[in-house]
Amino acid sequence: MSSALAKIEDFPSDPVEFFKEILQAAAKGHPDGFLQEMNLATVDEEYGVLNRTVLYRGLTPDNFVFYITHRYTRNFKNLQANSKACVTFYMPDVKDTTGKDSSWQVRLIGATAVELPQTEMDALWAKESLAAQIRGHICPCGEPINYDELKARHDRFLQEHNGKSIARPASYTAWKFQPQRWDFLKVGLNEIADRVQYRLQDNGKWESMHVAT
Numbered sequence: 001m002s003s004a005l006a007k008i009e010d011f012p013s014d015p016v017e018f019f020k021e022i023l024q025a026a027a028k029g030h031p032d033g034f035l036q037e038m039n040l041a042t043v044d045e046e047y048g049v050l051n052r053t054v055l056y057r058g059l060t061p062d063n064f065v066f067y068i069t070h071r072y073t074r075n076f077k078n079l080q081a082n083s084k085a086c087v088t089f090y091m092p093d094v095k096d097t098t099g100k101d102s103s104w105q106v107r108l109i110g111a112t113a114v115e116l117p118q119t120e121m122d123a124l125w126a127k128e129s130l131a132a133q134i135r136g137h138i139c140p141c142g143e144p145i146n147y148d149e150l151k152a153r154h155d156r157f158l159q160e161h162n163g164k165s166i167a168r169p170a171s172y173t174a175w176k177f178q179p180q181r182w183d184f185l186k187v188g189l190n191e192i193a194d195r196v197q198y199r200l201q202d203n204g205k206w207e208s209m210h211v212a213t
C-alpha cells in the first residue's frame with residue numbers, strides 16, 4: 001500500500017493555456033485521431049438540473065470553449081432560458097514530461113453560455129461529418145421514434161443527396177462558455193489529488209491558487 005500527494009507544477013497564468021497543454025498531452029496517446037467529450041450541465045425547469053455529454057469543438061477566436069447543437073434539443077432550450085451552465089472535462093491517462101500517467105478533471109464553474117453568431121455557422125457546418133449533417137435534418141431530438149421509419153427516412157435522405165452538398169438547417173447552432181472559475185484536478189494511482197483553481201477577478205485578471213481536493 002502506498003500513498004502520495006499529487007502536485008500540479010508550473011502552471012501558466014492563463015487557464016486557457018493550461019487547458020490547451022493538458023489537451024495536447026491527452027491527444028498524444030491517440031495519434032490516429034482524438035475526440036474530446038465534455039459534460040454539460042444546465043438548469044432545467046422540469047428536472048432542476050440536466051446534464052449530457054457533448055463534443056468539445058475547440059476554442060472560439062476570443063478563447064472560449066464551445067460546442068455545437070441544434071435549437072430543437074433540450075440543451076439549447078435550457079441555455080436559451082437560463083444561460084448558467086457548468087462544463088466538466090475528464091481526461092484519463094495523460095502522461096506528464098516524466099512519462100507518469102495522471103487523470104485530469106477540468107471544470108468551467110459558474111459559466112455563462114453565449115450563442116455564437118449565425119455568420120459563423122456555415123464554416124462549422126462544412127466540417128461536419130455526413131452522419132452529423134443528416135442527423136440535423138431527420139432527427140426529432142427527444143421524441144419517441146419508430147426505428148424502421150427513421151431508417152427509411154435516413155436512407156431516402158442519403159439517396160436523394162448522394163454526392164450533393166447538404167444545406168445547413170436553421171436549427172444548427174453553437175454556444176461558447178464564459179466561466180467565472182477554471183478548476184483543474186490532477187490525480188494518479190494511490191495519490192491524493194491536487195487542484196489548481198483560477199478565479200476571475202473584478203479587474204478581468206485571473207488569480208490562481210492550489211485548493212484542497
Ligand SMILES: Cc1cc2nc3c(=O)[nH]c(=O)nc-3n(C[C@H](O)[C@H](O)[C@H](O)COP(=O)(O)O)c2cc1C
Pocket residue numbers: 037050051052053054055056067068069070073074075076141142
Ligand atoms: C460522445 C457523444 C458526443 C455528443 N456530442 C453532442 C454534441 O456535440 N452536441 C449535442 O447537442 N449533443 C451531443 N451528444 C448527444 C447528447 O449527449 C444528448 O443526448 C442530446 O444532445 C440530447 O440531450 P438533451 O435532451 O439534454 O438536449 C453527444 C453524445 C455523445 C455520447
